[in-house]
Amino acid sequence: MTRSPRFTQAELEAARDRLVPDVVAGGLRVLFCGINPSLMTAATGHHFARPGNRFWPVLHLSGFTPRLLKPSEQRELLSYGLGITNVVARATARADELSAEEYVEGGRLLAEKVTRLRPAWLAVVGVTAYRAAFGERKAQVGPQERMIGDSRVWVLPNPSGLNAHWTAATMAEEFARLREAAQA
Known part of the structure; x- marks a missing residue:
C-alpha cells in the first residue's frame, strides 16, 4: 500500500492560496x-488529500465507485460521471480562514x-458552506429546493475528520441517497 506523501510544515505553508484544478x-x-482545498490538497494537487478526510472511503462505501480510490486517482471519477470542484478556490489550513465575502463570491462563481x-x-459537501455561499440559512443535509439552471442541488455532510458527529457509515448512507436519486 502506498503511503501519502509527507510534507514539512513549511512545504504545506508554501501551498497556501494555491489553486487546485477542478476535475470536471x-x-x-x-x-x-x-x-x-486544504493545504495538503494544494501541496499534492489532489482533492480531499488530507489524511483523515473521509471523502474517498465514503464515496466507495456509498456505491459511487466500485473500489476505494486514492486522491491521486481523482481523474478516474470522470469515467463514473463524477467530478470535483470547490466553493472557494484558494487553499487554507482551515475553512474558518475564509471570509463571508469569499463564500458569497464562491457561490456566484x-x-x-x-x-x-x-x-x-x-x-455540496458541507451544510455550513452551502448556507454561507447561497444565503440559505436554514438549509439541512439532503436535497434542496434550489436549482441552478437544470441542475438539482443536494447538500452532503462534510467528510472532514473534524466533523465527528457524522460517522463514515452515516455519511455513506446520505451519499447513497444521492447516488440513488442520481440514477433515477
Whole structure:
C-alpha cells in the first residue's frame, strides 16, 4: 500500500492560496463541491488529500465507485460521471480562514460553473458552506429546493475528520441517497 506523501510544515505553508484544478466535464451525473482545498490538497494537487478526510472511503462505501480510490486517482471519477470542484478556490489550513465575502463570491462563481457544465446534481459537501455561499440559512443535509439552471442541488455532510458527529457509515448512507436519486 502506498503511503501519502509527507510534507514539512513549511512545504504545506508554501501551498497556501494555491489553486487546485477542478476535475470536471460537461454533463456529469454528480459534481461534488468541497468547501475549499486544504493545504495538503494544494501541496499534492489532489482533492480531499488530507489524511483523515473521509471523502474517498465514503464515496466507495456509498456505491459511487466500485473500489476505494486514492486522491491521486481523482481523474478516474470522470469515467463514473463524477467530478470535483470547490466553493472557494484558494487553499487554507482551515475553512474558518475564509471570509463571508469569499463564500458569497464562491457561490456566484459556482453557479456560473454549474450552469456551464450542467451536471444532473451539484452535491455540496458541507451544510455550513452551502448556507454561507447561497444565503440559505436554514438549509439541512439532503436535497434542496434550489436549482441552478437544470441542475438539482443536494447538500452532503462534510467528510472532514473534524466533523465527528457524522460517522463514515452515516455519511455513506446520505451519499447513497444521492447516488440513488442520481440514477433515477
